[in-house]
Amino acid sequence: MSDWSYWAVQTLNGLQLSMLLFLLSVGLTVIFGLLHFVNLAHGALYALGAYIGISAATATGSYWAGFAAAPVVVALTGILLYLGLMKRMRRAGPMNQVLVTLGLIFVFVDIFRLVWGDIAIGTVEPALFTGRSELFGVVYPTYRLFIIGLGALVMAVLALVLSRTQLGAMIRAGVDNDQMAACLGVNVEKIFFLVFCVGCALAGLAGAVAAPVFSAHPDMGTEILISTLIVVVVGGMGSLRGAIAGSFLVGFAQTFGTVLLPHVASLLIYALLALVLVFRPTGLFPARA
């Protein structure tokens, strides 16, 4: 493999990780921004998406059944959590929210172990995207290209909705100043709820998409949670731009860190987080200045 194609593959790896992180963090960041809610259980929802995706794919024999079922089931789970628990924690302050959702992580991890067992389970890629693709002499797994494409698509759709539609304007108004938006006739509660559902669905989608690459295991949500939180905090809470910038920073720092500085790679993203917090305590692109 030539030197050029090696770096091209690493760049694609970075892109793929960034897109996965983006799918996870965009929901989390808008929930932070709109609801001021710290949801540590977001990672558990991602793991749930992976498990549902695998189970649905095994039951029907089609990858796409899991791809469709995961976001729906995870969003429904999110709705249950929201109505049962999170709604009453809305005004309880970040510490109580951190703790309640930390408790949820514990519960979810054991539910995964109860239902799907302790051992990691995998699934197959969809027939449409199996094998490898070759472009300009660079060979890369097709399924990973699909992840990159899907992430870019979601990014584009969200950017369009947020910047060009009335719904997007209402969401931005809610993030900026929820009380003022409510005074101007925006049904902020309804928007909150909608955003929460979409955020959960995207976490489920990310899980289903990630399942063939990284097999599903009970701790997968806890493992990705920290990276996702770093994306959100580095990017600045509540903004799409922040989630995009944060995903790319963390995704590439992690990928190239592993290649270039294997011993301190995992240190890199924490150092990035610490630097941003110390010098820009609200992140790079906070929704509210």
Next chain:
Amino acid sequence: MFRQSLLKTLTVLAILAAAIAYTFTTGYFGKELVIEAATLAILAISLDMIAGYGGMISLCHGAIFGVGAYTYAGLTVLFEVNPFLAFAAAIVVSAAFAFAVGAVTARTHGIFFIMATLAFGQMAYVLVFENKALGGDDGLAGVPRLDVSPLGLDFNNSVQFALFAVAAAALSYAAAAWVLRSGFGRTLVGIRVNEARMKAVGLTVWRTKAIAFAISGALAGLGGAIAAQQTMFVSPELMAWMVSGTVLMVVIFGGIGTLVGPIVGAVVWVFLKHEISSATPYWHIVAGTVLIITIVAGGRGLYGQIEYMVERRRLKRLAAAGVPSTATGREDETHA
């Protein structure tokens, strides 16, 4: 504000007496549980000092605990330093690490503070995990216990070591209570209640926060150095962020901002975990549910709820006797 009430004194003495009695009557495994509860109590007291009274929810206390354990283990195993010196060094190094974290994160608040402490804790974890000299992810084995033979004692005897751990926990409580009762402790509570006002009256807020972190870190390091001696082994798992999360859960479960609550929480936690784990492998689902119920029920915790009820009765009695409420030492405190 911290007040060493009669209820606090009685509860601490009762737990102390129970721990000593249990140590003498139980078997080997029971003594291990006593030591585990004592080290967890030290760590929980240390976290409650800054989280409950200073309003700083730290997610790096597991890492500080690990720094203490690794300093003790590294010095004794790799450099064959006298265990007593290593013990003192563990406390000093943990305090220094905590001071640095406290100083750097002093400007951040709320979720950003939680994330910043998480970042520093994880950095310490990764550094230890990747450090081959410290054994990497295998950890360090063969950690010696303190050599107390000149005193005619032997810490390899599990009764004596368990009593040592219990005594250390009791001393940690006394030290934390002493700090919180001092002017410094009141300043710390002042920062939690109204940081802007403390700044306005001329306080260097970051320094107070960093010193509070250092004192708390010294206690956490003490707990770590004892934990390293208990298992005679240290591994990076001591420093993982879920350890910090667990300690926070213990503090909440017992009652944050009460100083006694964390001890109650640690004892109940260790013994409950042992009982449930022997019946089912799904201990976490119980722990998570208990935590969620504690928060939804008002977040006062086991001991905190009792103290709240006792305190409310005392205030009612005082009010009935015509004592103005300002003289009762009560203020509007919230743990936001």
